[in-house]
Amino acid sequence: MDYSTWKKNTTYNYHQIQTSSLLWPSLAIDWLPNTGKTASRNDYSSNKDVNNNNTTNTNNISHVEKLAISTFSNNVNSIESLLLVNANIIDLNSNNSSNLQNFDYSIDKEEFNYSLPLPHLKNTKELHKIDTDVLIDEPEIKTVTNSIGLQQRIPHNGDINRIKYCPLHSDLLATSSDSGLVRIFDRTRKPNNFNIKDLTNDNNNSNDNNNNSDNDNDNVTSTIETCDILLKYHTSESWTLDWNPNKFTIATAANDGIIAIWDLQSQFYPPPKKKFSTLTTNQTCTLTEPILNIPAHNYGVNEIKWIPDHNSLIASVGEDGKCTIWDIRNPSSSQRVKEFISKEPLNTVDINPFNTLQLVSGSSNGLINIFDVRNDSIPIINSTQHKDSITATKYSPNKSNLLVSSSVDSTVVLWDTEDLTPIFVHGGHLLPVNDVTWAPDMDVPTLASCSNDNSIHIWQPILPI
Template identity: 30%
Template sequence: MLSSALPWPSLTVEWFPDVELSNRKTPAVKKQRLLLGTRTAGQGDEFLRIADTTLPDFEADKKKTPDLYKFDSDLGEVASYTDAFNTQVNITQRINHNGEINRARFMPQNPNIIATLSSTGATYVFDRSKHSLSPGRDFRPDISLNHHKEEGYGLCWNTFDRGLLLTGSGDSTVALWDVNQVTSANSSLSPKEVFKFHTQIVNEVEWHPFHSNLFGSVSDDSVFRITDIRSPQSAITSTTPSYTSEAINTLAFNLANEYLIATGSSSKDITLWDTRKIPSPLHNMSGHTDGITSLQWSPHFPSVIASASPDKRVIIWDIAMMGEEQTPEEAAEGPPELLFVHGGHTDSVFDISWNPDVPWMMASVADDNQLHIWRPSSTIVDLEP
């Protein structure tokens, strides 16, 4: 596990897709980038941050790769590789920001374009290639998106249609934006459409990975809803508060099965849904001791999903293990789907991100000012791609 102390906590983390491979001078390593923010609680300036980190190249000559499969019995993870490589996380670019960054996500079609949701309720878009590596005095977003009156955490780019962005907020609305409508720098933009079908805080929004016009949203009103932007008045499908009285905090569409969706709620459970059978849930998974605040399916293994919680833990689950028989000892440790628990953080975990290049590797950020880059031991999972 790599643990890096940040000057301020980050509420958001996302791996960039690019990978810089090793050269002859530094064999068996690769460089990757991370998208981070700040939360200073008014004690300092706020920045959108880009970080570089050097990681082992597991596919390179294994003779030049240190023993990274050594098991840490305390954490249940691979041993730290800090001694083997310069794995310090380096902040390579800082961009001034107005308010704490609740969420930041890059545009899939152009990772230089980054959207942020601020604690002020505002949404901003930056072209990081047009900003210096060191921040100036002025706050200069490339686009200001004006609608939300309260802060939010729902932020998602459309993977099919370049420039389409969804935001969700404490004002109970979901806004659809088309940043292609902006023709000049430092412009303001109004929503293309505003959806008002939730009655309480919208906690997260996510575009469907198989259908360009569909998105999911979850709310404190205990409703999970799938909407078609072409006919938003009628939900494609939705749950009702009769299923759970708890807030639904997060959702994640499976990347391989278009009908499979996971939601996480304040009830501490992860619920799996088959959209053809809603409102009846497919399966529930319990393992956290506090509400679920983040879910993300693995881009490498379709049955694997990770969850994060204020209980200071990140849990990796494998739903392929549903229904497997357990011994009493195994059952005492958790359900059969519970594959691995990362317990290295000492405060609430805010966000998680699977590494797009290295199977099983994950980044997590928490209120303890820590960025963790980690993956389970080879004694638990097959680390080979």
């Protein structure tokens, strides 16, 4: 399906869709749990900053959801950003949701935008991408309107390949990076924004006071580490991590082929609590020895996932084409409980939260496999709907029969897990889709996806009954 065909049919295929342009592509996205906050037209004025966002509960049209996204400047910036953004999700059951007075028509995107403004950080351009086509036709237009508001911008050393919030404490965000370092941030201990000048130990342009917070490409010799916990063990790039859903344990893995298990409850000793006014006062705890390391895969580990109802079982996939389930109860000799072998490298893995005996893998040739761990190593179902490498496979947290996958072929596909039938194809991205995430607390299936085309899409598909 080409983009123009997809665009013409959005009215018939979506309950709602919101598209936003970023300054840089995003490699990772994660939808955080709902804070329970509702939004109404009386909540915000157009000139309110992010720190002044008291809400009322009259004339509710939408509710506010929070997402974490990354930036990927390809070394243009000396520091990347971990962005916390708010999105207004329209309540389709509201009496006011169909009132056109609540929406503005965007000529540049040819779609209606919800006109209730979101609080947005000042002095940053991360969520605004200059549209050259619009500038040619209408030079007075400087940026493309976005449907998300930037709430917090946290500095990050190196590329952010994966973001995961802690299920036991959603203010804790973990990231994996191109250096193999894994960082954990408590976002409540961070300012809402940062200036690159405050984070460099040596800066050749230190006498230039005219630079703002977006000039992150200055020549610097080193930057201050701003995370709260630094896991320093892997020797090569890391694309995956996963929090244990039942305790403060995190698993990390990298291209070095090793899975590392960290018990934060016993290994981490937090610094004395204080109110941080600047990032330079941050105290980072560095951990270098996991409680367990598993030589898991030849040529690298691509994804790991804890079995949801078990504290000591973890699944992994790698470049060697193996999908393995590990039992870590015996630290001296972690054993393979089950192993499935593919002819192609495996990029992704996930476990069905409603049936933990079922897992899915996605391969580098676009193949989706569903396995039953009780059966032999042959998949019970597979599909070749995607035409290129799989970048994410994730079961719905709310619907037992829904699975989503994203791919380098620029599409996102929703599947019925009963027979792995594709029931919806999101074709709105123009370049490879890097990641996709489910809204964890919404009854109506709602997703967000990020792509190399610098876009974030938030969408509710109309699915077959």
